[in-house]
Amino acid sequence: MPPCATWNAGRWDIVSRMRIPPQSAAFVLLLGAMSAMPPFATDLGLPALGTIAGSLHTSAGMSGLTISLFMAGFTATPLIYGPVSDRYGRKPVLVGGLSAFAVASLLCALAPSIATLLIARLLEGAGAGAGITMAFAIVRDLFSGAPARTRLSMVTVVLNTAPVISPTVGALILTFAGWRAIYGTLAAIGFLVVFASLFGYRESRDRQTIGPRGSLVAGYRRLLGNRSCVGHFLIYGLSFGSAFAYISGSSLVVITLYRASPTEYGLLFACTALGIVFGATLNGWLSTRRTHRLPMLPTGLAGMIAVTVLLTLLALSGPVRLPVLVPLFFLVTFSFGIIAPNASHGTLEPIPEIAGVASGVLASFQMLCATVASTLVSLLFARFGLSAVVGTMLIFAIAAGLAYLAVPRAALSAA
Incomplete structure (x- = not known):
């Protein structure tokens, strides 16, 4: 076997070993992490709104817009992500959207002004919509009937744990590292979920149904x-x-x-x-x-x-x-x-x-x-x-x- 073929075979063997079995609890955690991006990104920064206003020399109302614009970005984009994933597959939409979320979160952490922060939050919300949309679609791709209801219940558990713990975690980060570290944490989580999705998730959309139909x-x-x-x-x-x-x-x-x-x-x-x-x-x-x-x-x-x-x-x-x-x-x-x-x-x-x-x-x-x-x-x-x-x-x-x-x-x- 040529050296390049041996290297390629070894590379794909490593990748296949990193795949997370859909029946496993780890796969449910991955789906939950995808879908938890919106509530986590919304609630983690709640304790920091006053601090952001002081740091960026703006009003409390303007800092409150960081929540509104995030929700505006999140509300509309699933209507685009869904049909695009039906045509081209879940994985490109998932990785692309969550990558945008992670990059926008990093931009939030580095924002020099409230205008930059607000734009970044809008983009962050737009990217977050990919995770929850694809999580639901992936469950339907892989399961039906009672097994699907069971997985959706598990995803709901993970998804709704985020709002419970987020304000407390955000307050701790704010106390010890400042408001920018909150968005830095979101960026790190986003990149981690992108990595896990890229290597742990195998495309679940039937290749025979992907295409301009x-x-x-x-x-x-x-x-x-x-x-x-x-x-x-x-x-x-x-x-x-x-x-x-x-x-x-x-x-x-x-x-x-x-x-x-x-x-x-x-x-x-x-x-x-x-x-x-x-x-x-x-x-x-x-x-x-x-x-x-x-x-x-x-x-x-x-x-x-x-x-x-x-x-x-x-x-x-x-x-x-x-x-x-x-x-x-x-x-x-x-x-x-x-x-x-x-x-x-x-x-x-x-x-x-x-x-x-x-x-x-x-x-x-x-x-x-x-x-x-x-x-x-x-x-x-x-x-x-x-x-x-x-x-x-x-x-x-x-x-x-x-x-x-x-x-x-x-x-x-x-x-």
Whole structure:
């Protein structure tokens, strides 16, 4: 064998050894890391907003735009990443998008002015959208049925651990290394996930289906023409809007209304946010047990609607003690943890050929609902207080329930 052939064979043998088996827990962690980029990049920098304003000689409002522009970049790009990955494969989109995220994070760390930082954050959000979009699509490429629901539950667990730990980690980094180190940490994480995706993930999109078959518009037309897909992605986004109304308004409720300290707030927020993790873990465990017959999606929706109705009635009846609210908020996030894997599975399962399109719609609609919910809470809180938060939660929960009624019964029975 020629020396060059021997070298090439050895090189590909090393690469093949680095591949992460899709059935392994390490592969789930990789998928979770891909999808956790948006919440991690959003929440890690929250403790540093005031410091950034002072360091770059700008206002608190301008530093707050670092969150808004990141979310703006993230909201739109999954709609592009999805169909592009259906045509050209998941890996190029994944590696390209996360590389952009890592480079933009590095630019944030080095930004000499608030204008540069804001531009870099917009690009960072645009790159982050690739990770969560491809994670959903990759699961559908490799799994279907109960195994897919199990993996989506596991990804939901990893994905929703990030918002719980990010503010605390960000505060520690800020204390010991300054705000620029926060974005440097994001850059390091981004490059690490790019490396793991480049060598650990083998293209999951069937090569026979990659190519210029149909237009971008045709993919979206097919998705929107499928009642099951539409109903499930509406359930996913609207139920997330209900949970996010609490997430976005939690500091207003706990700190402003109940005068809790930031430390107490962080502890209470972690307890309630972990509800998503527990709900998704339970759903994943039940998905592996063929003996269980509990319909998880309607159970999660019923739980969310019932708890948000109770929260609204309590808020309208007069002052509510914080120890009463916290368990109820936990039950809302717990319900979403059950809903999320099943609703995302219901969106992806019927259309494996355009799973990228479906994943893009899932990610973008989720962020759209989160933006609307947080905006409503912000606009109404000054006048209505707690009722603004729980009322918004109730509106989105009922809307998710109505979306469930629109899903064909055959699709629900097959789930």
